[in-house]
Amino acid sequence: MATKLVKFTSQSGKVSYHRVADHDPYVEKKARDMKALLVKYPLPSMTEEDIIQMKKDLEEYDGDDAERIWE
């Protein structure tokens, strides 16, 4: 899996570099799961544009790891 070095700064200002994955399938899956929830049960503060974009993102995903089904 491709990685990259990312600059991190501590609360005291100390700089360090951490290697992280370019794409994190866990983070992306969790985002899809949450979009699936919010499309079905939006928060009152959400905009119509948010919902439309989330639906589009979910429809465009062509991987095998389907989003969570919320009841």
Add this chain to the structure above:
Amino acid sequence: MHLDGYNFSFDERHNRYSFISKGAKGEITKTVRFEKIGKDLFNLAFGDLDPETRIVNDKVISNNGDRYTVLVTVAKIVLDFLELNPHATVMATGSTASRTRLYQMNINFCYFDLLHLFEIKGFKNSKWESFESGKNYQAFSICLREKK
């Protein structure tokens, strides 16, 4: 927030945070990610940073004996993120029911510290409602209290 957590570090966009859990199993790198999913909406992902793949792993159970220090640190990271993104709403759910309970435990543990800072909603029985300590929720939303 008066509770002590670990010192943490963050990337330039404050979307990735990292801290070291120190306990019975040694030092474990924990990571918190805020993934943008809408205009002012971010999804929280939290777990151990896999030392080989460098991806987040929230399936692992660390048992490092420092659960509450970790919980406080995550709460402080959410506060840091929201102070820098005051219009943002952070969404969170676990990848499993037990992980969701961990998030819930986190909110419950810090509840009275969080209450005056955050507006917290929980998703339960197909609807969003104001978070109540002791209820079991499937997902959570957190924003600064000033934001309506």
